[in-house]
Amino acid sequence: MSITLPPSPDWSKLIKSGSRVFVGGNASVPYALVQHLIDHSAGFSDIEMVHMLTLGDTRWAKEEYRALFKANTFFIGGPVVRKAVDEGRADYTPVFLSEISGLFSDGTLSLDAAMVNVSPPDEFGYCSLGASVDICMSAVRQAKKVIAQINPQVPRTAGHSYIHVSEIHACIEADESLIEVETPPIDSVTERIGQYVSMLVEDGATLQFGIGKIPSATLKYLCNHKDLGIHSEMLTDAIIEPLSSGAITNKKKTFHPGKIVTSFGIGSRKLYDLIDANPHIEFYPSSYVNKPTNIAKNDNMIAINSALEVDLTGQVVADSLGYDFYSGIGGQVDFVSGASISKGGKPIIALPSTAKNETVSRITPCISEGAGVVTSRGNVHYVVTEYGIASLKGKSIRERALELIRVAHPKFRAKLLEDVRQNYWVPHYQAKYPTDIPELGAIQLKKLVIQGETFYMRPLNPADERRLQEFFYSHTKETLRLRYNYDPKQMSREKSCNLVSVDQSSDAALCIVRQEGSRITIHAVGRFYYNPSDNSCEAAFVTRETQQGKGMASRLLNQLIDVAKKRGIARMMAYVRADNKPMIAIFEQANFKRLHSSDPSDVELELNLESDE
Known part of the structure; x- marks a missing residue:
């Protein structure tokens, strides 16, 4: 089947001074077609060029063409258009990308013509808009005249990217590469x-x-x-x-x-x-x-x-x-x-x-x-x-x-x-800003898969104030007694804030959390307090009852031991109630040794961090 292409543009029959003309954008700007208009622009002035992001040589926005063109862009890109907007020679129209086609169809920005870059027609006469369907298709459907650049380098893309050659009022043929943008190096x-x-x-x-x-x-x-x-x-x-x-x-x-x-x-x-x-x-x-x-x-x-x-x-x-x-x-x-x-x-x-x-x-x-x-x-x-x-x-x-x-x-x-x-209500006790644990490396969040469930280990921080309070009130009396050696009745927001506002450069506090959407729940907390007088630290843990026995405390302990060693701390101490046998076992599995204690109700444990063991 022989396909007859539309005639070459006779611009005087397609547009006039003051016309609003859409220009296809992104990597598929019809540069040769734009130049064809410029070469045949005698007698024209004040043509409004409407477009999205346009890569490459956006020559219509240059100072030398200010009498001929006025650019109106929905997305500023490239130094030429940006300079024109900054100098008031071009306009920027803010609009959601999904709503631009409505501006064309309802007459808010009615189009006298649309200039687009398309593939050659197939055997049935269909040309593809290729890599730039976006608002081009809407412009083609709404413009009074469609002028195309028939370009063999435009890819034929699937979907709703096709216009029939009969819908094109005029065209030129130009073999012109699409603008290429290489992936920038990742720092x-x-x-x-x-x-x-x-x-x-x-x-x-x-x-x-x-x-x-x-x-x-x-x-x-x-x-x-x-x-x-x-x-x-x-x-x-x-x-x-x-x-x-x-x-x-x-x-x-x-x-x-x-x-x-x-x-x-x-x-x-x-x-x-x-x-x-x-x-x-x-x-x-x-x-x-x-x-x-x-x-x-x-x-x-x-x-x-x-x-x-x-x-x-x-x-x-x-x-x-x-x-x-x-x-x-x-x-x-x-x-x-x-x-x-x-x-x-x-x-x-x-x-x-x-x-x-x-x-x-x-x-x-x-x-x-x-x-x-x-x-x-x-x-x-x-x-x-x-x-x-x-x-x-x-x-x-x-x-x-x-x-x-x-x-x-x-x-x-x-x-x-x-x-x-000075601007928002932040209570007086919110005194410390968040700090990182440098020893954890650049990524402070560590993904854990425990018995098929996904959790994350990370530093505790001031934003966890309410989460730690919820964590406290989730505990049974027995858990609180074993952790604190008494039965605390209250965890105020102020006290919770103090516990999560940690100077992680000296002490260290970690938590294991479950994140479901934006809901974050603390399931275990481990920390050590540094004692500079003898270069030692004291470790402590507490785990949500539903997660006990799954190894969360061991994971936190091993991570804290690693942090303490990297800081050159000599010893890690732990003080555990004698009847808290599961916690004692966790410390002993990490090679903590029991020390003599005068109080039979407490067990004192020590790990020599300078040992090669």
Whole structure:
């Protein structure tokens, strides 16, 4: 079957001065078509160029074309567009990615023309929008005129990516490469963020992620997971490794099972070759992929997004640096909203704790002047930095502040705690800021699988105040008597705060927790108190009754012994009631020796930490 292509553009019959023209974006900007318009622009002025993120040579936003074009972008990207916005020669329109198509269809931003990059037509006359379906399809459907760049380098993608050649009013043929974006190198900070985020991802989860180092690091640590799925507004090279390893199968997806669902791709030629004629990867318009109710149809939906700053209540700034607009809303709110209502879903904001060579904290007491909130404090469940995971869902303002201070850079924690007193109610007894245990290494969270259940071992911290109080009131009288040698009746918030506010550089306090969604429950606590007078420390433990006999105390003890040895502490002591035989056995299994005691009701034990034994 012979396919006849539309004629070459006669721009005077397609647009006029003052027209609003959509330009296809991301990695698939029709550069040759834009240049064709510029070459035939005599008599035109004030053409509004509407687009999403546009990579490469965004020449229409240059100063030299200010009389011809005015850019209006939904997402600021690249130095040329950003400079034009900063100088007032271009506009930034904030809008959820899922709602942009509605601006075209309801006439808010009616389109006179749409310029898009498409594959050559197949034998039936269908061209593919390739790596950029996103809002391009909506623009094609709503624009009065469609002008295409027929490009053999545009991949043919599955899904709803096709337009028929009869829908195109004019075209040019141009063999032009898609913009390639290589995966940036992963630094140590990003590596740790990726490790922490991966701990929140369970087998069978469905993922959304953006571009950059953090998604790349996260997906790297998911290669040993099983049956992951992808429902993401965009794809990058970061999916190639977990896809090749078999970690991504899409088998457990509850919406489009067996398929990767996306709307655009940005990456290297390797990614574009992967999506070309691949029936397992389907491209749909952003109005469909980013619709929160569609996102929520995926059980265990994990949305991984980033931010420029997060304040201590959990408000997320993602599109501006103070008064300077930097990027855009994009799909963050769409996916945060969708994941939050998904069964088992987790909206995650992941970001480095600092900026500008560790001179500025991205965890702030309040958002910067001029900055705007993209994602509200009510939407965010988790905030992840290289210092850990802050769990915010269901937390009070005080608890949120303490959680976020814990994952801030250590050198900013004291100042953040001081600042938060001026704005939010933090009681006078909340005197200490969170500290880490350096001997645990860069990752302070250790995953434990105990009798088929997943737990985490980590340092106790001030944000655990209420959790420790709940832990105390879960104990039986017998447990309290054996641990404290008497029957304490009360654990006030103030006393609980004192117990969790530990200077981990001298003493050490660890806990084993179970995390179910945003609910965190303490199941065991172990600590030692350092005695500088003789370079010794005293260890103590308590375990929730339902977990006793499962080895939690032994795990905590072994970890504390390792910390004490690394600190050069000479001896570890323990004082246990004589009738607490299970606890005595735990210490003796760790090579503690009984010492002579004048009180037969107590057993004194000692471990020589300087011994090679």
